[in-house]
Amino acid sequence: MSEKLNILGIESSCDDTAAAVISGHLNGSAEILSSIVVSQTDLHATFGGVVPEIAARAHVEKLDVSVIKALADANLSMDKIDAIAVTAGPGLIGGVVAGVMLAKGLAASTQTPLYGVNHLAGHALTPRLTDNVPFPYLVLLVSGGHCQFLIAKGPLSFLRVGGTIDDAPGEAFDKVARLIGLDQPGGPAIEAAALNGEPKRFKLPRPLLDRSGCDMSFSGLKTAALRARDQVIVQDGGLTKQDQADLAAGFQHAVSDVLAEKSRRALLEYLKLSPAQPTLCVAGGVAANMAIRNVLKEVCREHKANFVAPPLALCTDNAAMIAYAALAQLPYRSSDDMGLSAKPRMPLDTSSPTMLGHGKKGAKA
Ligand code: KG4
Ligand code: ZN
Numbered sequence: 001m002s003e004k005l006n007i008l009g010i011e012s013s014c015d016d017t018a019a020a021v022i023s024g025h026l027n028g029s030a031e032i033l034s035s036i037v038v039s040q041t042d043l044h045a046t047f048g049g050v051v052p053e054i055a056a057r058a059h060v061e062k063l064d065v066s067v068i069k070a071l072a073d074a075n076l077s078m079d080k081i082d083a084i085a086v087t088a089g090p091g092l093i094g095g096v097v098a099g100v101m102l103a104k105g106l107a108a109s110t111q112t113p114l115y116g117v118n119h120l121a122g123h124a125l126t127p128r129l130t131d132n133v134p135f136p137y138l139v140l141l142v143s144g145g146h147c148q149f150l151i152a153k154g155p156l157s158f159l160r161v162g163g164t165i166d167d168a169p170g171e172a173f174d175k176v177a178r179l180i181g182l183d184q185p186g187g188p189a190i191e192a193a194a195l196n197g198e199p200k201r202f203k204l205p206r207p208l209l210d211r212s213g214c215d216m217s218f219s220g221l222k223t224a225a226l227r228a229r230d231q232v233i234v235q236d237g238g239l240t241k242q243d244q245a246d247l248a249a250g251f252q253h254a255v256s257d258v259l260a261e262k263s264r265r266a267l268l269e270y271l272k273l274s275p276a277q278p279t280l281c282v283a284g285g286v287a288a289n290m291a292i293r294n295v296l297k298e299v300c301r302e303h304k305a306n307f308v309a310p311p312l313a314l315c316t317d318n319a320a321m322i323a324y325a326a327l328a329q330l331p332y333r334s335s336d337d338m339g340l341s342a343k344p345r346m347p348l349d350t351s352s353p354t355m356l357g358h359g360k361k362g363a364k365a
Protein backbone atom coordinates (compact mmCIF):
# COMPACT_ATOMS: atom_id res chain seq x y z
CA MET A 1 0.00 0.00 0.00
CA SER A 2 1.24 3.53 -0.80
CA GLU A 3 2.01 5.85 2.12
CA LYS A 4 -1.14 7.91 1.64
CA LEU A 5 -4.15 5.64 1.50
CA ASN A 6 -7.45 6.17 -0.29
CA ILE A 7 -10.26 4.37 1.48
CA LEU A 8 -13.77 3.80 0.19
CA GLY A 9 -16.38 3.69 2.98
CA ILE A 10 -19.85 2.12 2.73
CA GLU A 11 -22.64 2.58 5.32
CA SER A 12 -26.18 1.14 5.28
CA SER A 13 -27.04 0.21 8.88
CA CYS A 14 -30.21 2.28 9.35
CA ASP A 15 -32.08 4.67 7.06
CA ASP A 16 -29.22 6.45 5.24
CA THR A 17 -27.39 4.90 2.28
CA ALA A 18 -23.89 6.37 2.29
CA ALA A 19 -20.60 6.07 0.44
CA ALA A 20 -17.47 8.19 0.86
CA VAL A 21 -13.82 8.35 -0.06
CA ILE A 22 -11.18 9.60 2.34
CA SER A 23 -7.47 10.00 1.87
CA GLY A 24 -5.20 9.74 4.87
CA HIS A 25 -2.05 8.60 6.60
CA LEU A 26 -1.60 5.76 9.04
CA ASN A 27 -0.87 8.36 11.76
CA GLY A 28 -4.61 9.19 11.60
CA SER A 29 -4.65 12.49 9.70
CA ALA A 30 -7.15 12.36 6.86
CA GLU A 31 -9.25 14.44 4.52
CA ILE A 32 -12.67 13.64 3.12
CA LEU A 33 -12.58 13.59 -0.70
CA SER A 34 -16.28 12.85 -1.13
CA SER A 35 -19.29 11.93 0.99
CA ILE A 36 -22.66 10.86 -0.39
CA VAL A 37 -25.65 10.35 1.91
CA VAL A 38 -29.01 9.32 0.46
CA SER A 39 -31.68 9.68 3.14
CA GLN A 40 -34.73 7.41 3.28
CA THR A 41 -36.76 9.73 5.55
CA ASP A 42 -39.53 10.21 2.97
CA LEU A 43 -39.94 6.46 2.42
CA HIS A 44 -40.62 5.81 6.10
CA ALA A 45 -42.47 9.02 7.02
CA THR A 46 -46.00 7.62 6.78
CA PHE A 47 -45.16 4.57 8.91
CA GLY A 48 -44.02 6.51 11.96
CA GLY A 49 -40.63 4.77 12.12
CA VAL A 50 -38.04 2.97 10.03
CA VAL A 51 -39.52 -0.13 8.34
CA PRO A 52 -36.62 -2.60 8.09
CA GLU A 53 -37.81 -4.28 4.87
CA ILE A 54 -38.32 -0.96 3.08
CA ALA A 55 -34.93 0.23 4.34
CA ALA A 56 -33.15 -2.89 3.05
CA ARG A 57 -34.72 -2.61 -0.42
CA ALA A 58 -33.87 1.08 -0.66
CA HIS A 59 -30.25 0.36 0.30
CA VAL A 60 -30.03 -2.28 -2.46
CA GLU A 61 -31.32 0.29 -4.96
CA LYS A 62 -29.05 3.14 -3.86
CA LEU A 63 -25.78 1.54 -2.71
CA ASP A 64 -24.10 1.02 -6.07
CA VAL A 65 -25.04 4.47 -7.40
CA SER A 66 -23.81 6.03 -4.15
CA VAL A 67 -20.42 4.30 -4.52
CA ILE A 68 -20.15 5.38 -8.19
CA LYS A 69 -20.99 8.98 -7.20
CA ALA A 70 -18.53 8.96 -4.27
CA LEU A 71 -15.72 7.76 -6.58
CA ALA A 72 -16.65 10.33 -9.24
CA ASP A 73 -16.78 13.18 -6.69
CA ALA A 74 -13.37 12.13 -5.37
CA ASN A 75 -12.11 11.96 -8.96
CA LEU A 76 -10.74 8.47 -8.38
CA SER A 77 -11.30 5.09 -10.01
CA MET A 78 -11.36 1.80 -8.09
CA ASP A 79 -7.72 1.04 -9.00
CA LYS A 80 -6.70 4.04 -6.86
CA ILE A 81 -8.60 2.71 -3.81
CA ASP A 82 -6.33 0.98 -1.26
CA ALA A 83 -9.02 -0.44 1.02
CA ILE A 84 -12.78 -0.88 1.23
CA ALA A 85 -14.41 -0.26 4.62
CA VAL A 86 -17.99 -1.33 5.28
CA THR A 87 -20.30 -1.20 8.28
CA ALA A 88 -20.61 -4.84 9.41
CA GLY A 89 -22.96 -4.01 12.34
CA PRO A 90 -24.76 -3.15 14.53
CA GLY A 91 -27.91 -2.18 12.69
CA LEU A 92 -30.99 -3.34 10.81
CA ILE A 93 -29.76 -6.61 9.41
CA GLY A 94 -31.20 -6.33 5.86
CA GLY A 95 -29.40 -3.02 5.30
CA VAL A 96 -26.13 -4.20 6.83
CA VAL A 97 -26.22 -7.35 4.65
CA ALA A 98 -26.79 -5.20 1.54
CA GLY A 99 -23.69 -3.09 2.31
CA VAL A 100 -21.49 -6.05 3.22
CA MET A 101 -22.47 -7.95 0.04
CA LEU A 102 -21.67 -4.97 -2.14
CA ALA A 103 -18.34 -4.43 -0.39
CA LYS A 104 -17.38 -8.09 -0.73
CA GLY A 105 -18.25 -8.11 -4.43
CA LEU A 106 -16.19 -4.97 -5.04
CA ALA A 107 -13.27 -6.26 -2.98
CA ALA A 108 -13.20 -9.63 -4.74
CA SER A 109 -13.53 -8.22 -8.24
CA THR A 110 -10.89 -5.51 -7.77
CA GLN A 111 -8.54 -7.42 -5.42
CA THR A 112 -8.87 -4.65 -2.81
CA PRO A 113 -8.46 -5.39 0.94
CA LEU A 114 -11.79 -5.43 2.80
CA TYR A 115 -12.38 -4.11 6.34
CA GLY A 116 -15.61 -4.72 8.25
CA VAL A 117 -16.12 -1.83 10.68
CA ASN A 118 -18.31 -1.44 13.75
CA HIS A 119 -20.71 1.44 13.04
CA LEU A 120 -20.33 2.71 16.62
CA ALA A 121 -16.54 2.87 16.19
CA GLY A 122 -17.20 5.13 13.19
CA HIS A 123 -19.16 7.56 15.39
CA ALA A 124 -16.77 7.27 18.32
CA LEU A 125 -13.63 7.95 16.24
CA THR A 126 -15.11 10.93 14.34
CA PRO A 127 -13.71 13.50 16.83
CA ARG A 128 -10.23 12.39 15.74
CA LEU A 129 -11.10 12.94 12.08
CA THR A 130 -12.63 16.38 12.67
CA ASP A 131 -10.70 17.75 15.65
CA ASN A 132 -7.69 15.47 16.01
CA VAL A 133 -8.72 14.76 19.64
CA PRO A 134 -5.98 12.70 21.36
CA PHE A 135 -6.78 9.38 23.08
CA PRO A 136 -8.26 8.86 25.62
CA TYR A 137 -11.48 10.83 25.46
CA LEU A 138 -15.10 10.44 26.52
CA VAL A 139 -17.83 10.17 23.85
CA LEU A 140 -21.58 10.48 24.22
CA LEU A 141 -23.35 8.87 21.25
CA VAL A 142 -26.91 10.19 21.02
CA SER A 143 -28.96 9.46 17.93
CA GLY A 144 -32.18 7.79 16.84
CA GLY A 145 -30.62 4.38 17.34
CA HIS A 146 -27.85 4.80 19.89
CA CYS A 147 -27.25 6.24 23.32
CA GLN A 148 -24.12 5.37 25.23
CA PHE A 149 -21.07 6.79 26.95
CA LEU A 150 -17.76 5.37 25.75
CA ILE A 151 -14.21 6.03 26.81
CA ALA A 152 -12.22 5.81 23.59
CA LYS A 153 -8.76 4.54 24.54
CA GLY A 154 -7.54 3.58 21.07
CA PRO A 155 -8.92 2.80 17.58
CA LEU A 156 -9.98 -0.67 18.75
CA SER A 157 -10.29 -0.08 22.48
CA PHE A 158 -13.50 1.30 23.99
CA LEU A 159 -14.92 1.12 27.50
CA ARG A 160 -18.66 1.62 27.86
CA VAL A 161 -19.55 3.45 31.05
CA GLY A 162 -23.32 3.60 30.54
CA GLY A 163 -26.12 3.65 28.02
CA THR A 164 -29.86 3.56 27.53
CA ILE A 165 -31.74 0.54 28.81
CA ASP A 166 -34.62 1.14 26.39
CA ASP A 167 -35.20 3.86 23.75
CA ALA A 168 -32.52 6.13 22.32
CA PRO A 169 -33.22 9.87 22.82
CA GLY A 170 -33.74 10.56 19.09
CA GLU A 171 -36.33 7.83 18.98
CA ALA A 172 -38.10 9.44 21.95
CA PHE A 173 -37.97 12.87 20.25
CA ASP A 174 -39.55 11.32 17.15
CA LYS A 175 -42.29 9.53 19.10
CA VAL A 176 -43.19 12.53 21.26
CA ALA A 177 -43.31 14.77 18.18
CA ARG A 178 -45.80 12.36 16.63
CA LEU A 179 -47.87 12.27 19.83
CA ILE A 180 -48.25 16.03 19.95
CA GLY A 181 -48.86 16.51 16.23
CA LEU A 182 -45.45 17.76 15.07
CA ASP A 183 -43.59 16.72 11.90
CA GLN A 184 -40.88 14.06 11.45
CA PRO A 185 -38.01 13.93 12.12
CA GLY A 186 -39.22 14.90 15.57
CA GLY A 187 -35.97 16.29 16.99
CA PRO A 188 -35.76 19.48 14.93
CA ALA A 189 -39.58 19.91 15.15
CA ILE A 190 -39.55 19.70 18.95
CA GLU A 191 -36.54 22.02 19.19
CA ALA A 192 -38.31 24.64 17.06
CA ALA A 193 -41.63 24.35 18.94
CA ALA A 194 -39.85 24.46 22.32
CA LEU A 195 -38.54 27.96 21.57
CA ASN A 196 -42.03 29.33 22.33
CA GLY A 197 -42.82 26.92 25.17
CA GLU A 198 -42.81 27.02 28.95
CA PRO A 199 -40.68 24.02 30.06
CA LYS A 200 -42.05 23.95 33.63
CA ARG A 201 -45.78 23.78 32.83
CA PHE A 202 -45.86 19.96 32.65
CA LYS A 203 -44.15 17.95 35.39
CA LEU A 204 -42.24 15.31 33.44
CA PRO A 205 -39.93 12.74 35.10
CA ARG A 206 -36.12 12.56 34.89
CA PRO A 207 -35.79 8.74 34.66
CA LEU A 208 -32.97 6.92 36.49
CA LEU A 209 -31.50 10.09 38.02
CA ASP A 210 -32.34 8.62 41.41
CA ARG A 211 -30.09 5.63 40.64
CA SER A 212 -26.32 5.75 40.67
CA GLY A 213 -24.36 5.16 37.49
CA CYS A 214 -24.59 6.39 33.91
CA ASP A 215 -27.39 4.21 32.53
CA MET A 216 -30.37 6.05 31.07
CA SER A 217 -34.01 5.40 30.17
CA PHE A 218 -36.24 7.45 27.86
CA SER A 219 -39.23 5.19 27.39
CA GLY A 220 -41.06 6.30 30.60
CA LEU A 221 -40.52 9.94 29.70
CA LYS A 222 -42.29 9.34 26.40
CA THR A 223 -45.23 7.71 28.25
CA ALA A 224 -45.36 10.65 30.70
CA ALA A 225 -45.56 13.06 27.75
CA LEU A 226 -48.42 10.97 26.34
CA ARG A 227 -50.31 11.19 29.67
CA ALA A 228 -49.77 14.95 29.88
CA ARG A 229 -51.07 15.33 26.33
CA ASP A 230 -54.14 13.18 27.09
CA GLN A 231 -54.97 15.25 30.17
CA VAL A 232 -54.99 18.42 28.10
CA ILE A 233 -57.16 16.76 25.46
CA VAL A 234 -59.63 15.53 28.09
CA GLN A 235 -59.82 19.00 29.70
CA ASP A 236 -59.81 21.21 26.62
CA GLY A 237 -60.86 18.93 23.76
CA GLY A 238 -57.58 19.26 21.84
CA LEU A 239 -54.09 20.77 21.77
CA THR A 240 -53.43 24.42 21.01
CA LYS A 241 -50.15 25.62 19.49
CA GLN A 242 -49.17 26.78 22.98
CA ASP A 243 -49.91 23.33 24.47
CA GLN A 244 -47.70 21.76 21.77
CA ALA A 245 -44.91 24.26 22.50
CA ASP A 246 -45.14 23.69 26.28
CA LEU A 247 -45.10 19.90 25.89
CA ALA A 248 -42.14 20.16 23.47
CA ALA A 249 -40.25 22.47 25.84
CA GLY A 250 -40.99 20.26 28.87
CA PHE A 251 -39.86 17.11 27.08
CA GLN A 252 -36.68 18.70 25.70
CA HIS A 253 -35.87 20.09 29.13
CA ALA A 254 -36.28 16.66 30.73
CA VAL A 255 -34.00 14.99 28.13
CA SER A 256 -31.42 17.78 28.57
CA ASP A 257 -31.47 17.37 32.38
CA VAL A 258 -30.95 13.59 32.10
CA LEU A 259 -28.15 13.87 29.53
CA ALA A 260 -26.45 16.64 31.53
CA GLU A 261 -26.50 14.76 34.85
CA LYS A 262 -25.45 11.46 33.29
CA SER A 263 -22.67 13.24 31.35
CA ARG A 264 -21.48 14.78 34.62
CA ARG A 265 -21.28 11.30 36.17
CA ALA A 266 -19.61 9.81 33.08
CA LEU A 267 -17.06 12.63 33.12
CA LEU A 268 -16.30 11.90 36.80
CA GLU A 269 -15.83 8.18 35.97
CA TYR A 270 -13.57 9.16 33.09
CA LEU A 271 -11.55 11.56 35.27
CA LYS A 272 -10.85 8.71 37.71
CA LEU A 273 -9.16 6.81 34.88
CA SER A 274 -7.64 9.66 32.86
CA PRO A 275 -7.33 12.93 34.75
CA ALA A 276 -5.23 14.66 32.04
CA GLN A 277 -6.72 16.51 29.05
CA PRO A 278 -10.39 15.70 29.75
CA THR A 279 -12.52 15.93 26.61
CA LEU A 280 -16.20 15.12 26.14
CA CYS A 281 -17.25 14.61 22.51
CA VAL A 282 -20.83 14.22 21.29
CA ALA A 283 -21.95 12.44 18.15
CA GLY A 284 -25.29 11.46 16.63
CA GLY A 285 -28.27 13.39 15.29
CA VAL A 286 -29.46 14.53 18.73
CA ALA A 287 -26.15 16.37 19.13
CA ALA A 288 -27.65 18.92 16.71
CA ASN A 289 -29.98 20.13 19.48
CA MET A 290 -28.72 23.49 20.76
CA ALA A 291 -30.38 23.18 24.19
CA ILE A 292 -28.65 19.82 24.70
CA ARG A 293 -25.31 21.10 23.37
CA ASN A 294 -25.54 24.05 25.76
CA VAL A 295 -26.11 21.92 28.87
CA LEU A 296 -23.27 19.59 27.87
CA LYS A 297 -20.97 22.58 27.31
CA GLU A 298 -21.88 23.82 30.78
CA VAL A 299 -21.06 20.41 32.34
CA CYS A 300 -17.67 20.52 30.59
CA ARG A 301 -17.05 24.07 31.81
CA GLU A 302 -17.79 23.00 35.42
CA HIS A 303 -15.22 20.19 35.16
CA LYS A 304 -12.66 22.12 33.08
CA ALA A 305 -13.09 19.64 30.23
CA ASN A 306 -12.98 20.37 26.50
CA PHE A 307 -16.23 20.00 24.61
CA VAL A 308 -16.10 18.76 21.00
CA ALA A 309 -19.12 18.48 18.71
CA PRO A 310 -18.29 17.52 15.11
CA PRO A 311 -20.19 19.31 12.30
CA LEU A 312 -23.71 17.92 11.94
CA ALA A 313 -23.02 16.11 8.63
CA LEU A 314 -20.41 14.05 10.47
CA CYS A 315 -22.52 13.60 13.64
CA THR A 316 -25.30 11.88 11.72
CA ASP A 317 -24.81 8.61 9.82
CA ASN A 318 -22.26 8.88 7.00
CA ALA A 319 -19.65 6.70 5.31
CA ALA A 320 -16.63 8.98 5.82
CA MET A 321 -16.61 7.92 9.49
CA ILE A 322 -16.58 4.24 8.43
CA ALA A 323 -13.67 4.81 6.04
CA TYR A 324 -11.86 6.78 8.76
CA ALA A 325 -12.39 4.06 11.39
CA ALA A 326 -10.79 1.53 9.02
CA LEU A 327 -7.83 3.88 8.43
CA ALA A 328 -7.35 4.36 12.18
CA GLN A 329 -7.62 0.62 12.87
CA LEU A 330 -5.55 -0.56 9.93
CA PRO A 331 -2.16 -0.67 11.75
CA TYR A 332 -3.66 -2.78 14.54
CA ARG A 333 -5.75 -5.40 12.74
CA SER A 334 -5.85 -7.59 9.68
CA SER A 335 -8.24 -7.26 6.77
CA ASP A 336 -11.37 -9.41 6.49
CA ASP A 337 -11.91 -12.20 4.02
CA MET A 338 -15.05 -13.28 2.19
CA GLY A 339 -16.29 -14.81 5.45
CA LEU A 340 -17.11 -11.31 6.80
CA SER A 341 -20.68 -11.43 8.11
CA ALA A 342 -23.26 -8.75 8.88
CA LYS A 343 -24.31 -8.56 12.54
CA PRO A 344 -27.44 -6.90 14.00
CA ARG A 345 -25.75 -6.57 17.39
CA MET A 346 -22.08 -5.77 17.71
CA PRO A 347 -20.96 -4.28 21.02
CA LEU A 348 -17.93 -2.03 20.87
CA ASP A 349 -16.93 -2.93 24.39
CA THR A 350 -17.21 -6.70 24.56
CA SER A 351 -16.30 -6.76 28.26
CA SER A 352 -19.47 -4.89 29.34
CA PRO A 353 -22.85 -6.63 29.45
CA THR A 354 -24.93 -6.26 26.27
CA MET A 355 -27.56 -3.48 26.25
CA LEU A 356 -30.72 -5.12 25.00
CA GLY A 357 -32.71 -2.03 24.07
CA HIS A 358 -36.01 -2.61 22.33
CA GLY A 359 -36.26 0.64 20.37
CA LYS A 360 -37.61 0.75 16.85
CA LYS A 361 -34.60 2.23 15.13
CA GLY A 362 -32.40 -0.80 15.39
CA ALA A 363 -30.12 -2.67 17.67
CA LYS A 364 -28.53 -1.11 20.69
CA ALA A 365 -25.16 -2.77 20.88
O1 KG4 B 1 -27.65 10.05 13.81
P1 KG4 B 1 -28.96 10.11 13.08
O2 KG4 B 1 -29.03 10.88 11.81
O3 KG4 B 1 -29.46 8.68 12.69
C1 KG4 B 1 -29.54 7.59 13.52
O4 KG4 B 1 -30.49 7.56 14.32
O5 KG4 B 1 -28.66 6.72 13.43
O6 KG4 B 1 -30.02 10.67 14.14
C2 KG4 B 1 -31.35 10.90 13.80
C3 KG4 B 1 -32.08 11.29 15.06
C4 KG4 B 1 -33.59 11.42 14.83
O7 KG4 B 1 -34.26 10.67 15.82
C5 KG4 B 1 -33.83 12.91 14.98
O8 KG4 B 1 -35.12 13.24 15.50
C6 KG4 B 1 -32.73 13.32 15.93
O9 KG4 B 1 -31.62 12.54 15.55
N1 KG4 B 1 -32.44 14.76 15.80
C7 KG4 B 1 -32.61 15.64 16.79
C8 KG4 B 1 -32.33 16.92 16.24
N2 KG4 B 1 -31.96 16.76 14.94
C9 KG4 B 1 -32.03 15.41 14.68
N3 KG4 B 1 -33.00 15.46 18.06
C10 KG4 B 1 -33.11 16.58 18.83
N4 KG4 B 1 -32.88 17.83 18.37
C11 KG4 B 1 -32.48 18.06 17.10
N5 KG4 B 1 -32.25 19.30 16.66
ZN1 ZN C 1 -25.38 5.97 13.73
